[in-house]
Amino acid sequence: MKERIKVVDSRPGSGKTTKAIQYINSLTDDIKVIYITPFLKECDRIKESCPNQNFYMPDSKLGKGSKMTNMINLIAKGRNVVSTHALFSNIDDRLIEAIRSHNYILILDEVMNVIEKFDLYKEDTRKTIEQKEGLTREDIKVLLQKNILKVDEETCAVSWIDEDSVLNKYIQLKTLADREMLYLIQGDLLIWSFPIEVFREGIFDEIFILTYQFDYQIQAYYYKFFNLKYTTYFVKEIKKGIYEIFPLSEDLNHESEWRNSIRDLIHICDNDKMNKIGNTYYDATNHAIATSLSKTWFDNAGRESIKVLVRNTTNFFQNFHKAKAPQKMWTCFKAHKKLFKSDFIPKKGWVELNARATNDHSEKTVLAYTLNRYLNPFFVTFFSKKDIFLDQDKYALSELIQWMFRSAIRNGKEIWVYIPSQRMRTLLTNWLNQED
Numbered sequence: 001m002k003e004r005i006k007v008v009d010s011r012p013g014s015g016k017t018t019k020a021i022q023y024i025n026s027l028t029d030d031i032k033v034i035y036i037t038p039f040l041k042e043c044d045r046i047k048e049s050c051p052n053q054n055f056y057m058p059d060s061k062l063g064k065g066s067k068m069t070n071m072i073n074l075i076a077k078g079r080n081v082v083s084t085h086a087l088f089s090n091i092d093d094r095l096i097e098a099i100r101s102h103n104y105i106l107i108l109d110e111v112m113n114v115i116e117k118f119d120l121y122k123e124d125t126r127k128t129i130e131q132k133e134g135l136t137r138e139d140i141k142v143l144l145q146k147n148i149l150k151v152d153e154e155t156c157a158v159s160w161i162d163e164d165s166v167l168n169k170y171i172q173l174k175t176l177a178d179r180e181m182l183y184l185i186q187g188d189l190l191i192w193s194f195p196i197e198v199f200r201e202g203i204f205d206e207i208f209i210l211t212y213q214f215d216y217q218i219q220a221y222y223y224k225f226f227n228l229k230y231t232t233y234f235v236k237e238i239k240k241g242i243y244e245i246f247p248l249s250e251d252l253n254h255e256s257e258w259r260n261s262i263r264d265l266i267h268i269c270d271n272d273k274m275n276k277i278g279n280t281y282y283d284a285t286n287h288a289i290a291t292s293l294s295k296t297w298f299d300n301a302g303r304e305s306i307k308v309l310v311r312n313t314t315n316f317f318q319n320f321h322k323a324k325a326p327q328k329m330w331t332c333f334k335a336h337k338k339l340f341k342s343d344f345i346p347k348k349g350w351v352e353l354n355a356r357a358t359n360d361h362s363e364k365t366v367l368a369y370t371l372n373r374y375l376n377p378f379f380v381t382f383f384s385k386k387d388i389f390l391d392q393d394k395y396a397l398s399e400l401i402q403w404m405f406r407s408a409i410r411n412g413k414e415i416w417v418y419i420p421s422q423r424m425r426t427l428l429t430n431w432l433n434q435e436d
Contacts (some may be wrong), residue, residue, distance in 0.1 A: 012405035329364035
């Protein structure tokens with residue numbers, strides 16, 4: 001049986017994209033490619049690196065104001081297309097049919113957002129997130145009571161069953177329900193799912209996913225939820241500038257040498273006073289609470305606690321390592337970015353916590369990772385419907401490593417890192433010191 005979905009799971013900077021480019025350039029004209037990447041800059045890289053394959057980028061000017069319309073037209077003509085995750089996530093039946101009619105392979109540079117909360121009032125900028133979520137819950141409750149919507153008891157899939165009741169504001173809701181892309185969890189949590197049919201047989205002849213530690217990403221759990229199989233590979237440089245992929249089963253310890261080579265390049269701040277704010281603490285029943293610096297902590301932290309964290313970060317940048325602004329890289333949850341006001345914490349040094357697939361920050365040598373990463377509880381709730389366990393620690397570690405390897409460490413240079421969260425710091429230290 002042909003291995004249709006291949007996950008190339010290798011460390012950052014190992015040559016995954018280079019291998020993909022070499023593979024694309026080896027293809028015959030009858031095999032078409034859709035290459036999806038997080039950034040427009042990477043789209044330009046693919047176009048420039050594969051000149052003979054003649055890649056097109058969707059252009060709204062050529063699609064009557066819609067990039068998606070232009071993308072559908074390009075694929076209907078059998079063109080090679082390079083685009084972003086953001087556009088591809090809006091895939092519809094027209095695009096699926098256009099792909100089906102040609103011999104396409106799909107290359108996903110990094111995992112996609114395949115599961116998200118669905119918000120009926122997303123475009124209403126006058127309301128808070130909490131208000132919009134509340135209104136969505138109320139609307140769904142009414143639609144269920146009026147037997148306009150139905151929820152499958154086993155799968156929690158939402159169906160629109162009353163064709164005569166479609167108000168304008170519910171058109172998108174009906175469309176997604178008809179395409180089996182909506183789920184209602186515990187009666188009030190509405191979830192959007194990327195159409196699983198895109199990954200099933202009959203659409204793409206081959207699918208490649210270029211990432212790191214895929215098994216702990218949401219897309220892997222999504223595949224388990226829909227019982228979709230994949231095979232894992234790693235990439236290796238077999239001679240100067242030439243890369244090849246090998247089944248992970250051939251070398252389960254292929255990371256050991258890499259970890260050994262970077263261990264002494266990563267200097268983690270171990271100052272007790274600086275790290276105190278992120279310590280694990282114990283409740284009245286002696287149960288360990290490791291949520292300091294989590295999203296909930298930031299949402300509820302008092303002004304003084306935030307001041308301490310900002311002061312510590314400033315101190316790290318200013319006194320521990322007197323780095324210049326271009327060398328500094330830091331992150332926090334996006335909603336709290338404005339709280340980090342300091343002349344020594346450069347705005348341009350902020351790199352989003354889920355940054356991937358970019359080399360734009362490879363000059364950064366002094367880093368501050370000020371948060372404690374957990375999966376949103378709605379993911380846990382959704383996947384629990386099929387008894388799928390989400391490994392919070394492995395997910396957090398993989399996200400930290402991906403972020404950290406946007407910096408100079410990807411080029412084999414030393415970095416100094418402030419990680420005040422005891423949990424995150426311990427995860428990284430344990431990973432660096434494991435033998436296999």
